[in-house]
Amino acid sequence: MRTLITAGGMLAAAGLTLGLMSAPAFAASDSAAQGKPPKSGKDSIQCNENKSRVNFSWKTGYSSTKIYYNNHCLGGTKIKAAFKFWNDGSTPFYKCVTFEGMTKGTYKFAHINEIMDVNKDTKKCKQN
Structure with missing residues (x-):
């Protein structure tokens, strides 16, 4: 037993x-x-005239999303980047930012949606 x-x-x-x-x-x-994206990530886009790139990394916080960038485009070439944001599974939204050539720094978006992609297609961007 x-x-x-x-x-x-x-x-x-x-x-x-x-x-x-x-x-x-x-x-x-x-x-x-x-398919929810990560809260941090990296991406880059190519400059127009050569094979130089603008490198991005980001981190989503409690009240904003902070972008770190390093623009390697020569001659002060400005690059406009389109950031594609997660929108809780619905249609994503886009924001565009212009970055000066040969600079590095940070940029802060005042919302907490995660970034899905960075590219040069600025047609879908909302006005900043």
């Missing part, structure tokens, strides 16, 4: 352990299916 109770307890504990082990895997696949 004692052996049956011990064996039953061990089976129950094993079942509980397996049930708990599978729960995080399900939660991770659920968020991956939604």
Whole structure:
């Protein structure tokens, strides 16, 4: 009798352990299916006249999104970049920013939506 109770307890504990082990895997696949972008990232765009690039990295905080940039475009060439923002699964929105050539620094967006992409297609941008 004692052996049956011990064996039953061990089976129950094993079942509980397996049930708990599978729960995080399900939660991770659920968020991956939604396609929500990361809260930080990196990207770059190419200058018009040569193979120089403008490099970007960003971090989304509690009240804003901060962009770090390094523009390697020669001769003071300005580059206009289009930032594509996550919009809770609905249609994304775009904001454009112009960066001076041969400069580096930071730029802050006063909203907390995560950036999905940076490119030079400025047709979809809203007015700043």
